[in-house]
Amino acid sequence: MIGAGSLGSEVALLLAKSGVGSITLVDPEVLDYPNVGRHMLGVTQVRTFKAKSLAEKFAGDFPHMRSIKYFAEGWQSLYGKRPEVFHNTDLIVSTVGSWVAEGRLNQVARNEADFPPVIYGWAEPFSVAGHAVLIGSNGPCFACGMDPFGKALQTVCEWDIETTRKQPHCGASFQPYGPVSLSGVAALVAKTTTKALLGEVRPGTEAVHWASKEEIAEQGGRFNPDFLNSFPDVPEFGGSRQFEWRQKGDCAFCGET
Numbered sequence: 071m072i073g074a075g076s077l078g079s080e081v082a083l084l085l086a087k088s089g090v091g092s093i094t095l096v097d098p099e100v101l102d103y104p105n106v107g108r109h110m111l112g113v114t115q116v117r118t119f120k121a122k123s124l125a126e127k128f129a130g131d132f133p134h135m136r137s138i139k140y141f142a143e144g145w146q147s148l149y150g151k152r153p154e155v156f157h158n159t160d161l162i163v164s165t166v167g168s169w170v171a172e173g174r175l176n177q178v179a180r181n182e183a184d185f186p187p188v189i190y191g192w193a194e195p196f197s198v199a200g201h202a203v204l205i206g207s208n209g210p211c212f213a214c215g216m217d218p219f220g221k222a223l224q225t226v227c228e229w230d231i232e233t234t235r236k237q238p239h240c241g242a243s244f245q246p247y248g249p250v251s252l253s254g255v256a257a258l259v260a261k262t263t264t265k266a267l268l269g270e271v272r273p274g275t276e277a278v279h280w281a282s283k284e285e286i287a288e289q290g291g292r293f294n295p296d297f298l299n300s301f302p303d304v305p306e307f308g309g310s311r312q313f314e315w316r317q318k319g320d321c322a323f324c325g326e327t
């Protein structure tokens with residue numbers, strides 16, 4: 071698991087409960103007070119490394135797990151020192167939502183022999199929609215579905231309003247969402263992960279989950295017309311579906327095959 075934030079920690083918890091026996095958590099960040107509202111760790115773990123505290127929680131809660139490892143650092147620096155941590159795994163799940171980190175991961179995954187498949191999971195603004203994309207060593211790469219700035223080409227929603235908020239007293243911005251709406255996205259990523267581990271979903275597949283038309287409208291958004299066009303029926307009650315993650319002919323990472 072690359073990323074043990076609010077989404078990654080929920081996905082990891084669902085996987086542990088589903089019976090995944092071996093998990094490695096990679097995240098350089100320390101839990102802070104503003105995280106607590108939507109992170110599965112609580113106030114007693116503030117100022118501890120998320121990866122470490124999560125690993126300790128799992129070790130106590132899930133005796134069935136054979137191996138729980140953590141690395142409190144970014145994936146790039148860990149990969150530089152210990153590439154075997156990545157190579158000796160069945161599947162990598164990234165929920166960091168940063169194009170700097172995930173664009174590089176995509177590049178390494180494409181260039182290194184025997185790199186495991188990767189699932190990239192992320193939420194749209196307000197968590198009214200979420201995505202989980204399984205990328206293998208052949209076929210489309212992650213960048214095939216992204217613009218040059220790492221923004222997904224296909225989104226469920228579109229917005230007229232500014233969807234990020236500034237944190238008080240500092241320049242950082244964040245996407246507001248609550249733990250209830252995020253749980254739908256976490257379930258989608260966890261489900262896609264267990265299916266990938268069982269060989270029930272093939273690389274080059276994107277799973278999408280979305281809330282109802284009303285919930286999206288409540289947050290000031292609406293369905294993207296391109297998303298609506300991919301449905302013969304009406305998606306307005308919310309749901310989930312799988313799509314093909316298409317190869318981009320002029321992709322800078324994998325090019326034409």
Ligand SMILES: [Zn+2]
Binds near residue numbers: 212214323324
């Ligand atoms: Zn590509």
